[in-house]
Amino acid sequence: MPPSQQGGALPLYLQISEMLIRDIAAGRLVDGARLPPERDMAKSLDISVGTLRKALSELESHGLLDRRQGSGNYIRSKATPEGIYAFFRLELVAGGGLPTARVLDVARMQKPADLPCFGASIDAHRIRRLRFLGAQPAAVEEIWLDAGHAETIVAADLSDSLYLYYREVLGLWITGYEDQVGLSPCPGWAPPEFGQPPGAPCGLVERQSRARDGSIAEVSRNWFDSNVARYVARMR
Amino acid sequence: MPPSQQGGALPLYLQISEMLIRDIAAGRLVDGARLPPERDMAKSLDISVGTLRKALSELESHGLLDRRQGSGNYIRSKATPEGIYAFFRLELVAGGGLPTARVLDVARMQKPADLPCFGASIDAHRIRRLRFLGAQPAAVEEIWLDAGHAETIVAADLSDSLYLYYREVLGLWITGYEDQVGLSPCPGWAPPEFGQPPGAPCGLVERQSRARDGSIAEVSRNWFDSNVARYVARMR
DNA sequence: AGGAATTTGTGCGTATGTATC
DNA sequence: AGATACATACGCACAAATTCC
Numbered sequence A, B: 001m002p003p004s005q006q007g008g009a010l011p012l013y014l015q016i017s018e019m020l021i022r023d024i025a026a027g028r029l030v031d032g033a034r035l036p037p038e039r040d041m042a043k044s045l046d047i048s049v050g051t052l053r054k055a056l057s058e059l060e061s062h063g064l065l066d067r068r069q070g071s072g073n074y075i076r077s078k079a080t081p082e083g084i085y086a087f088f089r090l091e092l093v094a095g096g097g098l099p100t101a102r103v104l105d106v107a108r109m110q111k112p113a114d115l116p117c118f119g120a121s122i123d124a125h126r127i128r129r130l131r132f133l134g135a136q137p138a139a140v141e142e143i144w145l146d147a148g149h150a151e152t153i154v155a156a157d158l159s160d161s162l163y164l165y166y167r168e169v170l171g172l173w174i175t176g177y178e179d180q181v182g183l184s185p186c187p188g189w190a191p192p193e194f195g196q197p198p199g200a201p202c203g204l205v206e207r208q209s210r211a212r213d214g215s216i217a218e219v220s221r222n223w224f225d226s227n228v229a230r231y232v233a234r235m236r
Numbered sequence C: 001a002g003g004a005a006t007t008t009g010t011g012c013g014t015a016t017g018t019a020t021c
Numbered sequence D: 001a002g003a004t005a006c007a008t009a010c011g012c013a014c015a016a017a018t019t020c021c
Helices: A012-025 A038-045 A049-061 A162-170 B012-025 B038-045 B049-061 B162-170
Strands: A065-068 A072-075 A090-092 A099-110 A123-133 A136-146 A174-185 A201-211 A216-224 A229-235 B065-068 B072-075 B090-092 B099-110 B123-133 B136-146 B174-185 B201-211 B216-224 B229-235
Touching (some): A012 A049, A049 A065, A090 A123, A090 A136, A174 A216, A201 A229, A201 B174, A216 A229, B012 B049, B090 B123, B090 B136, B174 B229, B201 B229
Antiparallel strands (some): A065 A072, A090 A229, A174 A201, A174 B229, A201 A216, B090 B229, B123 B136, B174 B201, B201 B216
8 A cells, every 4th residue: 555645744755765764763774874776665665766855855955875776775873974964064174083072960950041042841841061072171061952842951961973873852843053163261160171161262162953843942152262162063 | 858867067956056046137127026936947947946945045054035925035235244246245334335346456466475375276366345324434455366267357247245256257256255363554545535544544445255166266365444344153 | 605727846757968987 | 707785867646835816
């Protein structure tokens, strides 16, 4: 039986791409896995090759699929410049170094007034982290996640990639964001381990992240040591 | 006769989208213009509707076309975050303000050693500009354009959007770039009109721009006054 | 208000080109 | 060189959104 395409349902090609995304998030499709040939896959899904290709294009645009002519379609869900960590765009000046983070503090509170207006809830979770690139402390980070997406947050559950945590644990799919980069003094709560003392001039990345429904789910600020790291953006 | 699709030529749908882009850049298609219905357009171009739709999708992904079901396809070439000026990513902290620039200096010389390796030529054109957002001086800019793309450059010919100039005058189509944002002292050649004196801490945007063939055609550096402007990046 | 005409969106099937193995 | 697999291109039918009378 063909997948349903009645009523107000999503278009078929989006149903397929979302199904594949769920398979990736659930671990049924691991990084590097090769999908069956398009014709076989289309036949087993009982859809046309053209529709399947449109679904795969969606995945590709999300950076979750690597399409190689003459070879095959390969899942990409690991830490690559275009993968999961594409969202995190601080890189070592010297190059290299995988991004990791240590949670400093997690708390739920009312949104302070100086935050940009976002989300539906009055409350938000505040997460403060020290971010590393390789062994090098590179930035201190403060995240505000709208409380509508999670009742409570357990620090121990957080993975290095918060977006992965959002997707897998909270079912929250971040589809886009907007960054503003400027200069700002290092905040007072930065631990000594972070090279810059409070008040020192740091680069500041302010981010607003959007969920699939277009609402702003999360707001974050990253103060980075410009001697160590730089913000990187790639287009096209 | 159908458009040629032989040898190592571009795919047909890319030929069509590039033709439309040239029409937009040349002013033959103005902002807000409505294209003919897809079926008519496909017939007059002697291509299939599917191929035309793929070309239009390309334009849409470049932010140059607004597709409205039941209504039509509309050109968008005005200064919007996703439009022609999408490449220019400095914005006023206060918001608003159209980007313009005043050329300070144009010279052709050997590439200095401190530049990242780029382009095929030994020489490069150095363009220095003072950039404005509205009436506000926001950044000083130094551009290195590989000499392989132009024998000489006349300062008077440069438009506010260099990418427009590249496309229209040089036939050089910039398809992507990579930005690195950090902190750097204001350069000595910055004019007094730029708020920051030489040596003052400024934001620095280093850009490498790629041509369609994947080569790096241009390298630029923008020092911006973080009291006035911020670097902005949007994803998806 | 409402229905017909117009226009883009979705989906299918097929044939051929081209890169990879 | 041959087989495999993705990319491009064509054409058709119907659905959904918009516009117009």
